[in-house]
Amino acid sequence: MDPRDELLIQLKNAAGWKSGEELSRQMAMTRSAVWKHIVKLREEGYNIESSPRKGYRLADPDLIVASDVLKDLAGGLFDRPQSRFLRQTASTNLDARHLAETGAPEGTLVVADSQDSGKGRRARKWFSPPGLGIYLSFVLRPAISPAEAAKITLLTSVSTAEALSELTGLQARIKWPNDILAGGKKIAGILAEISTELDSINYMVVGLGLNINVPLGAFPEELRGTATSVLIETGREFSRAQLLKAILRDFERRYGAARRDGFQSALKRWRELSDVIGKNIRVETAGETVKGTVVELDRDGALVLRDSRGAVRRFLSGDIIRESR
Amino acid sequence: MDPRDELLIQLKNAAGWKSGEELSRQMAMTRSAVWKHIVKLREEGYNIESSPRKGYRLADPDLIVASDVLKDLAGGLFDRPQSRFLRQTASTNLDARHLAETGAPEGTLVVADSQDSGKGRRARKWFSPPGLGIYLSFVLRPAISPAEAAKITLLTSVSTAEALSELTGLQARIKWPNDILAGGKKIAGILAEISTELDSINYMVVGLGLNINVPLGAFPEELRGTATSVLIETGREFSRAQLLKAILRDFERRYGAARRDGFQSALKRWRELSDVIGKNIRVETAGETVKGTVVELDRDGALVLRDSRGAVRRFLSGDIIRESR
Numbered sequence: 337m338d339p340r341d342e343l344l345i346q347l348k349n350a351a352g353w354k355s356g357e358e359l360s361r362q363m364a365m366t367r368s369a370v371w372k373h374i375v376k377l378r379e380e381g382y383n384i385e386s387s388p389r390k391g392y393r394l395a396d397p398d399l400i401v402a403s404d405v406l407k408d409l410a411g412g413l414f415d416r417p418q419s420r421f422l423r424q425t426a427s428t429n430l431d432a433r434h435l436a437e438t439g440a441p442e443g444t445l446v447v448a449d450s451q452d453s454g455k456g457r458r459a460r461k462w463f464s465p466p467g468l469g470i471y472l473s474f475v476l477r478p479a480i481s482p483a484e485a486a487k488i489t490l491l492t493s494v495s496t497a498e499a500l501s502e503l504t505g506l507q508a509r510i511k512w513p514n515d516i517l518a519g520g521k522k523i524a525g526i527l528a529e530i531s532t533e534l535d536s537i538n539y540m541v542v543g544l545g546l547n548i549n550v551p552l553g554a555f556p557e558e559l560r561g562t563a564t565s566v567l568i569e570t571g572r573e574f575s576r577a578q579l580l581k582a583i584l585r586d587f588e589r590r591y592g593a594a595r596r597d598g599f600q601s602a603l604k605r606w607r608e609l610s611d612v613i614g615k616n617i618r619v620e621t622a623g624e625t626v627k628g629t630v631v632e633l634d635r636d637g638a639l640v641l642r643d644s645r646g647a648v649r650r651f652l653s654g655d656i657i658r659e660s661r
Numbered sequence: 662m663d664p665r666d667e668l669l670i671q672l673k674n675a676a677g678w679k680s681g682e683e684l685s686r687q688m689a690m691t692r693s694a695v696w697k698h699i700v701k702l703r704e705e706g707y708n709i710e711s712s713p714r715k716g717y718r719l720a721d722p723d724l725i726v727a728s729d730v731l732k733d734l735a736g737g738l739f740d741r742p743q744s745r746f747l748r749q750t751a752s753t754n755l756d757a758r759h760l761a762e763t764g765a766p767e768g769t770l771v772v773a774d775s776q777d778s779g780k781g782r783r784a785r786k787w788f789s790p791p792g793l794g795i796y797l798s799f800v801l802r803p804a805i806s807p808a809e810a811a812k813i814t815l816l817t818s819v820s821t822a823e824a825l826s827e828l829t830g831l832q833a834r835i836k837w838p839n840d841i842l843a844g845g846k847k848i849a850g851i852l853a854e855i856s857t858e859l860d861s862i863n864y865m866v867v868g869l870g871l872n873i874n875v876p877l878g879a880f881p882e883e884l885r886g887t888a889t890s891v892l893i894e895t896g897r898e899f900s901r902a903q904l905l906k907a908i909l910r911d912f913e914r915r916y917g918a919a920r921r922d923g924f925q926s927a928l929k930r931w932r933e934l935s936d937v938i939g940k941n942i943r944v945e946t947a948g949e950t951v952k953g954t955v956v957e958l959d960r961d962g963a964l965v966l967r968d969s970r971g972a973v974r975r976f977l978s979g980d981i982i983r984e985s986r
Contacts, residue, residue: 433762437755457858479947482807486859513859530857533782534811534838534978536947538854622804622861652806652860 339363340373340380341403347384347394348401355391381423381449396467398549400447400577408581412443413588414474419445424466426453429529429543432473436531436539444475447580454545456525457514457653462545463563465554470580473543476591482532485540486637486652487599489514489528490606491590492542496524497609499582500546504566504574510609512639513653516546521564523547544583549573599635607633616659617641619651626651627659664688665698666728672709672719673726680716706748706774721792723874725772725902733906737768738913739799744770749791751778754854754868757798761856761864769800772905779870781850782839782978787870788888790879795905798868801916807857810865811962811977812924814839814853815931816915817867821849822934824907825871829891829899835934837964838978841871846889848872869908874898924960932958941984942966944976951976952984 342363347354360367374384374392383395402421409415418440425431428446435444448471454462464471478488496516497508506518516524524546531538547565555563566574590602607613610633618627619641626649628641639651667688672679685692699709699717708720727746734740743765750756753771760769773796779787789796803813821841822833831843841849849871856863872890880888891899915927932938935958943952944966951974953966964976 430762437758482855482857489859528859529863530807530855530859532807532855532857534814534853534855535976536978653858654860 338403339365340377341401343370343373343377344382344394344399344401345404347392348397348399350393351397353387353390353393357391359392398467398573398576400449400580402447405447405577405581405584409584409588412585413591414443414445414584416441416444420447422446422448424448424450424452427451427455427543428471428473429455429527429541432475432541432543433529433531433539436475436541440475442475442477445584446473447471455527455543456545457527462525462527463547463556463559464545465550467576468550468554469548469565470544470546470576470583472546472580472583473541474584476540476542478537478540478595480537481535482530482537484636485528485530485537486513487594487603488540488591489526489542490637491594491599491602492526492528492544492587494602494606494609495586495590496526496544496546496583498605499579499586500524500566503579503582504570504572506566506569508609509611510606512610512612512633512656513637518564518566518569521562523564523566523569546579546583548576548579603633603635603637606637612639612656618657618659619649619654620657621651621654663728664690665702666726668695668698668702669707669719669724669726670729672717673722673724675718676722678712678715678718682716684717723792723898723901725774725905727772730772730902730906730909734909734913737910738916739768739770739909741766741769745772747771747773749773749775749777752776752780752868753796753798754780754852754866757800757866757868758854758856758864761800761866765800767800767802770909771798772796780852780868781870782852787850787852788872788881788884789870790875792901793875793879794873794890795869795871795901795908797871797905797908798866799909801865801867803862803865803920805862806860807855807862809961810853810855810862811838812919812928813865813916814851814867815962816919816924816927817851817853817869817912819927819931819934820911820915821851821869821871821908823930824904824911825849825891828904828907829895829897831891831894833934834936835931837935837937837958837981838962843889843891843894846887848889848891848894871904871908873901873904928958928960928962931962937964937981943982943984944979945982946976946979 356367359370385393385395425448428448431446450466451464451471454464456462493510493514500508509517511517514526515522527543529541549567550565552568612630615630628643631640631642634640641649681692684695710718710720750773753773756771775791776789776796779789781787818835818839825833834842836842839851840847852868854866874892875890877893937955940955953968956965956967959965966974
């Protein structure tokens with residue numbers, strides 16, 4: 337293991353002060369070597385306090401440590417040495433696309449503690465405060481046609497909702513196509529970006545933003561009515577690394593199953609979690625707004641709507657708004 | 662105008678030796694300033710010979726000069742200061758994608774005199790020898806769904822075939838989906854790469870490789886049976902810049918027309934130039950090979966095939982091989 341990763345895990349597990357002497361003994365290096373690694377870690381952005389009498393302390397114990405995450409994912413889809421765990425970045429989707437462009441294999445991860453310009457669908461921003469959420473993107477290279485790419489995205493939303501419900505007890509729901517709601521507000525969003533030729537996928541980048549330990553007051557005012565976090569909904573803080581690993585393991589399992597047996601079972605769960613069939617809604621797309629009743633979520637992940645004149649329309653993406661009655 | 666561009670045009674128009682004194686007078690700069698620009702141009706890869714008595718001479722007079730091309734395209738789709746004219750690059754498609762990722766507008770061009778790793782469809786290479794062809798990519802941001810992207814590609818193949826026929830007298834044909842043939846051999850290829858979210862296009866990069874003044878002996882042996890050039894087919898050399906401008910002007914006109922009135926007229930011409938309806942062919946895609954008779958080229962640019970059992974199949978891309986009978 338990288339000595340700096342080991343140092344981080346030692347400090348994280350200590351959950352308080354740890355003396356330089358102890359660290360030096362456990363890591364089998366001199367105290368000045370420990371100090372040099374601490375300096376490097378601080379340069380990388382880790383907030384490590386030091387005191388001549390008490391030693392060192394990690395100011396942010398809910399840390400996502402690369403080797404800890406990768407150990408748990410060893411041997412599977414996400415066991416990739418190309419993966420990046422960053423303190424800070426502009427956008428994990430952008431980083432993952434760059435990695436994909438330079439040949440990074442399926443399963444390559446980019447995880448960041450904060451994003452300057454986190455991306456949502458249609459060039460919207462995703463609020464990504466340091467250390468309080470999961471900001472994650474991964475590269476896939478599925479052997480499916482571009483028209484089927486929506487299925488991968490819905491698979492990601494199922495995994496996120498399931499892992500969230502299981503670990504936190506929340507009733508996470510899916511708002512078509514790919515928002516995750518808790519208590520009726522947005523707790524996670526997914527952005528898929530796809531690079532294709534005409535009928536084949538070069539690569540897909542799936543990005544996930546999940547609000548975990550964000551207190552209400554930390555959200556910008558304009559988001560407080562529509563956004564929420566695990567902390568707000570449950571009143572408790574949760575380990576970001578635990579949630580991250582649970583989501584990735586669930587996705588890995590469903591993605592493998594989909595490759596073997598197709599997307600039917602994921603699609604079934606996605607429909608159950610979406611709870612939109614028969615509802616009266618409006619769909620807003622880039623070009624228009626259409627009112628109607630949801631007929632079904634079809635086998636491609638499209639929303640099928642019957643409008644007021646009885647015409648049936650099909651949408652692969654857009655924003656839905658529930659009508660009041 | 663950039664003084665180095667002006668110098669290049671002076672040398673190009675001279676079509677032989679031009680004295681330093683004359684250049685200095687025409688460009689209203691000292692002879693030592695002329696010399697400094699010549700040194701810079703050589704560093705950029707231009708092959709400029711010098712002689713103490715005769716002056717300067719451009720060893721490659723069939724040069725594509727940025728300002729000359731852009732002047733002819735002023736005020737239109739391709740009038741973009743972000744455009745790049747390069748002596749050499751790995752791949753113009755890759756360059757154009759990088760420009761698009763950083764916000765380059767629709768119409769941004771990348772033109773190179775040679776490519777190290779020119780790309781064809783399905784990760785194939787495109788043979789791109791220095792100064793003998795057109796290696797071009799451009800950025801588009803059409804407000805259409807990803808499913809319609811094939812229409813833009815077919816529009817490019819129509820423009821290439823039409824400009825080629827008009828300027829050189831060749832009978833250029835289209836081999837579905839996007840190869841241009843002359844004398845039954847491949848003279849140009851088009852590679853579209855598309856970056857999308859689920860139902861919107863972020864950007865599209867259309868790449869064109871066109872063999873112009875390539876002598877048969879310059880092709881790698883394995884290509885000689887299937888590839889050709891304008892020089893091989895007509896026995897004459899043609900100006901690369903003239904062809905480049907003609908193709909771009911034709912595309913600009915058709916793209917504008919398609920935005921106003923739809924793709925019908927381009928599609929009609931594409932069908933005529935394709936000449937595949939009713940023919941017995943095989944289609945090879947990434948996953949399979951299907952034999953059948955071509956029923957139509959549909960309004961999305963897809964090839965519709967009836968196989969031996971009477972089943973109708975639809976393909977947006979692939980390689981077609983004519984059956985011998």
